[in-house]
Amino acid sequence: QQQVKQSPQSLIVQKGGIPIINCAYENTAFDYFPWYQQFPGKGPALLIAIRPDVSEKKEGRFTISFNKSAKQFSLHIMDSQPGDSATYFCAAGQSGSARQLTFGSGTQLTVLP
Amino acid sequence: GAVVSQHPSWVICKSGTSVKIECRSLDFQATTMFWYRQFPKQSLMLMATSNEGSKATYEQGVEKDKFLINHASLTLSTLTVTSAHPEDSSFYICSGWGPRTGGAGNGYTFGSGTRLTVV
Numbered sequence: 001q002q003q004v005k006q007s008p009q010s011l012i013v014q015k016g017g018i019p020i021i022n023c024a025y026e027n028t029a030f031d032y033f034p035w036y037q038q039f040p041g042k043g044p045a046l047l048i049a050i051r052p053d054v055s056e057k058k059e060g061r062f063t064i065s066f067n068k069s070a071k072q073f074s075l076h077i078m079d080s081q082p083g084d085s086a087t088y089f090c091a092a093g094q095s096g097s098a099r100q101l102t103f104g105s106g107t108q109l110t111v112l113p
Numbered sequence: 114g115a116v117v118s119q120h121p122s123w124v125i126c127k128s129g130t131s132v133k134i135e136c137r138s139l140d141f142q143a144t145t146m147f148w149y150r151q152f153p154k155q156s157l158m159l160m161a162t163s164n165e166g167s168k169a170t171y172e173q174g175v176e177k178d179k180f181l182i183n184h185a186s187l188t189l190s191t192l193t194v195t196s197a198h199p200e201d202s203s204f205y206i207c208s209g210w211g212p213r214t215g216g217a218g219n220g221y222t223f224g225s226g227t228r229l230t231v232v
Binding site: 044096 | 119122144145147154155156157159162164204206208210212221223224225226228
C-alpha cells in the first residue's frame, strides 16, 4: 500500500516537446504529492507539489495533473529544453507529519537540442 | 527558502576507516532527519529516520551499528559509516523535516548529497 509506481523509466523528447511522466499510488492516506528534479551528483530539488483538493497545478512550464478517483498524478513539462534533462521523481506523503515520503522509481528525461 | 547544508559533497576513504557526513538545517529547525542511500540510476532508498534527541529508527536490512546516526540538535544530524567497505560506496542524501508556516511546501528539504567511494 506504500508503493508509488512511476512510468516511464526513461523518456527522450525533442526540444519544445511535452514530456509526460505518470505516477500511481495506493495509499488513500496520502495527501501531498511532490515532484523532484535531480541532476547527476546532486540532491533532489522540489519542482512542484499538489494536494488532492485540486486537479491541476501549474508553475511556469511545469504542470501537475491529479486524478483522485484513479489515484494517479502526472507531470507535464511544456516547451521542454535541453536543460530540463534530469531524473524526475514523484513522491507521496502525508502533510503536516514527519512521515517519510514514498518515492517513485524515477524517470530519466533527455531533451534533445 | 529552507536549506539543508550537507558536507562533504564527496569523500574517498580507505576500506576499514569511518566517514562522517553532516547535515545542517540553516534556517529552520529540523525535528526529523531522513537519511537516504541512492545507487546509480535508482530511486532513493530510506535508510533511517531520526528525531532530535531520540535514537534513530532504521529500515529493515540497514545495519544500525554500521550506519550510526546522531541527531543531537534541531539543526544538526550526522551519519557515520563505520568500518567502511567498497560495497558501502554510494550516494547518501539527507532530508530535513520541520514544522513551519509560510507555505514552505510540506517541510521536506533535501541536502545536496555525499558521494562516498571506499577503496
